[in-house]
Amino acid sequence: MFQRDEASEDLLHISVLFADVAAPNASNVGGNVQVRLDKLLARTGLATSVTDGLRKVKQNAVKVDGELKTELVVAVRLGTEFTLRAGKKMVRVAISN
Numbered sequence: 001m002f003q004r005d006e007a008s009e010d011l012l013h014i015s016v017l018f019a020d021v022a023a024p025n026a027s028n029v030g031g032n033v034q035v036r037l038d039k040l041l042a043r044t045g046l047a048t049s050v051t052d053g054l055r056k057v058k059q060n061a062v063k064v065d066g067e068l069k070t071e072l073v074v075a076v077r078l079g080t081e082f083t084l085r086a087g088k089k090m091v092r093v094a095i096s097n
Helices: 037-044 050-058
Strands: 013-017 032-036 062-064 073-077 081-086 089-096
Touching: 013 037, 032 037, 037 050, 037 062, 037 081, 037 089
Parallel strands: 013 089
Antiparallel strands: 032 073, 062 081, 081 089
């Protein structure tokens, strides 16, 4: 059992290719890459489609490492894991080349 907003030890770990979730004109600055949250939510199964992912972002239902994300494009560190949450569902995600 875990407290609200804390990640469980047995979370599903998902690896996603950067090319599948890259933001238009995405840059790689110091290992940080820009990804589209709607595509990332759909790829990880936290949204049924990219459109559903966009709706969840607009409804302020998405958190990355516990931080509420209201922008569609976010910067994440390439190759490191982070917690992605949409509503009550949560997974650990790593973006790879």
